[in-house]
Amino acid sequence: MGSIEQTILVTGGAGFIGSHTAVQLLNEGFRVVIFDNLDNSSVEAVHRVRDLVGPKLSQKLQFHLGDLRNKEELDKLFSQTKFDAVIHFAGLKAVGESVAHPRRYFDNNLIGTLNLYNIMAKYNCKKMVFSSSATVYGQPEKIPCVEDFDLVALNPYGRTKLFLEEIARDIHRAEPDWGIILLRYFNPVGAHESGKIGEDPKGIPNNLMPYIQQVAVGRLPELNVYGHDYPTRDGTAIRDYIHVMDLADGHIAALQKLFTTENTGCIAYNLGTGQGTSVLEMVAAFEKASGKKIPIKLCPRRPGDATAVYASTEKARRELGWKAKYGVEEMCRDQWNWAVNNPWGYGCQSKP
Secondary structure, eight states, rough: OSSSEEOOOOTTTHHHHHHHHHHHHHHHHHHEEEEEEOOSSSSHHHHHHHHHHHHHHTTTTEEOOOOTTOOOHHHHHHHHHOSSSSEOOOOOOOOHHHHOOOOHIIIIIIIIIHHHHHHHHTTTTOEEEEEEEEEGGGGEEEEEESSSOOOOOHHHHHHHHHHHHHHHHHHHHOOOOOEEEEEEOOOOOOOTTTSOOOOOSSSSSSSHHHHHHHTTTTTOOOOOEEOSSSSSSHHHHHHEEEHHHHHHHHHHHHHHHHHTTTOOOEEEEESSSSSOEEEHHHHHHHHHHHOOOOOOEEEEOOTOOBBBBBBBBBHHHHOOOOOOOOOOOHHHHHHHHHHHHHHHTTTSSOOO
């Protein structure tokens, strides 16, 4: 680390991965400015981050309510603070919703990011860590997924991630002084071990773990398992689940690389465990952690869902010195701890 405190802009920092990363950044001595429109997140998460890091470190955290599509807001933000780097989480992320409302996704994810690049260039802040996704691998021909695979997108959400990766590569080609690290997340789950922050999706969850969690606390009657005739060990789809705290540490590792390497370029890294877990295995692990029975309903496959996707994590280990520390047991333990303490997420309802 340099001797001066570096200031990091975290877009979407009130969201699930953003809030956990903000905690780790503050603990590592960075100053953090969160910029979030609270479209799918809660300002309560920011208050909890302050609680977690304590009064001294929370002085290094600022929160701005704002939208990346508003150029004036962004310009004002950059004119007031000199940022050393940006971690860009802000974006909509539900596959099904993106199919129904593609324009909303292109507007939010693409236009917002282009505005961000333009303002960064104007204020000469040219280091970015970008939230990409394993969706850029589509239905991979073989597994594990390696970073140099051909990229395809199966839905508008995935296309926004793919377009934004291409845009990052084009910007770097034209202006080589940019350093951009694209982090392809696999399936982020779990929560901070304190149980103070976690995932709190609005509406019916799109991802397996928050769905299981809401069934376990009695908010939803049963878990829909989409597809039970896949050619896998138990017929259900296989994914690479990664603990959100491991993911947060991956962002710190990416930042360190941007700050310590000359000419980082534009590079992609997978962040996963390298292990595949089936839907039913995850349900069993969660039942064990929570002591609750999760009623399931077997449903037909969803269009566009891949059979099995997991990461090769060799490149991140080699070049970022990062490797996932937590297994499925810890993911379920921490997710359940968050659920017990916050059955209604950040909402104000009392415990059941």
